[in-house]
Amino acid sequence: MPRLSEATSRSRREQIAAAAMRCFARYGFTNTSMADIIKESGLSNGAIYSHFANKSELVRFTATSLLESRTRRFAEDITAAQAELTPGQVFARIVTDLVDRTQAKILIQIWAEVPRDDELAAVARHNLDRLHRLLVTALLPWARAQLRGANENKIADRTADAILAAIQGYVVRLSIDPEVDPTTLAEGIADALG
Numbered sequence: 614m615p616r617l618s619e620a621t622s623r624s625r626r627e628q629i630a631a632a633a634m635r636c637f638a639r640y641g642f643t644n645t646s647m648a649d650i651i652k653e654s655g656l657s658n659g660a661i662y663s664h665f666a667n668k669s670e671l672v673r674f675t676a677t678s679l680l681e682s683r684t685r686r687f688a689e690d691i692t693a694a695q696a697e698l699t700p701g702q703v704f705a706r707i708v709t710d711l712v713d714r715t716q717a718k719i720l721i722q723i724w725a726e727v728p729r730d731d732e733l734a735a736v737a738r739h740n741l742d743r744l745h746r747l748l749v750t751a752l753l754p755w756a757r758a759q760l761r762g763a764n765e766n767k768i769a770d771r772t773a774d775a776i777l778a779a780i781q782g783y784v785v786r787l788s789i790d791p792e793v794d795p796t797t798l799a800e801g802i803a804d805a806l807g
Contacts, residue, residue, distance in 0.1 A: 626664050629654050630675045638715045642672060642722045673733050676723045679716065680740035688747050697754040701803035704776050708783050708799045717787035724781075741777070748773035779806060 632654035636645040647668055651661050665671040690706055691698070698706070712720070727734045749769045756765040756772070779802050786793055 622664070625656075625660070626674065627678065629656065629661055629664055629671065630678050632656075633671050633675050634679070634715075634719055637672075637675070637722060638718050642726060647671075669730070672723075672726065673730070673736060675719075676726075676733055677736045679719060679723070680736065683712070683716075684740050684744050684747065687744065691747060691751040697758055698751055699755055699807055700752065700772050700776055701806040703748060703751050704779055704806050705799060705803040707776075707780060708802075709796075712780075712784060712787070714787050714791075714795065717784045720784050721788045745773050745777060748776055752776075776806065 629650065633645070633650045636649045636653050639645075640649060645668070647661065650668075650671065651658055654661065665674065687707055691703075723733065723737065727737050749766075752769040752772050753765060756769040759765075760768060783798060783802060786798060787795055
C-alpha cells in the first residue's frame, strides 16, 4: 500500500479528529468508542488505526487541534486589530468567534481529562500559557492608556487572568445551561469586564 503524502496524512488525521469531536460532543469522551468514531468518519478500521494507535492518542490530537486553532485565530485577530482594545472587547473577540456550544462541551471534557493525562495536561498548559501571553499583548495598549506608568505590565497580566477566568466560566455555562443565549451571556460578561 502506498504511503500517504504528509499533507494527505495531516488532512486525514484532521478528518478523523473532526469525526471524533462530533462523537465526543454527542456521547462524551468516556462513552465514545473507536467504533463510533470509525462509523462517524466513514473510514475503515485500518485507515483510523494507521493514524491513531488508540482513543487516548486521538483525544490528545483532537485537544491539541482544537486548542491550538482557537489560540492561533485569536493571535491573528489581535495582530490585525489596530485599535486599543478594552478587556471587554478582548473577551468578546475570543468567545464570539471562537467558542460555540459544541466546542464548549468538548473543552469541558478536555479539561476534565487533564488531571489524569500528563500529555494532555502539557498540551492544555502550553495553550493556556500562550493564550495568556496573547491576552497580555492585546491588553498592554489599554493598560498603558489607563496607568501611564510602571504597573502597566502587572495590570495587563492580572486582567489577562481575569479574562481567562471569564472565558472558562463562559465555557462552563454554555456547556451546562442549554437555555442560556451565548450572545447575551458574552455581551453581559464583556460589559462587566469593561
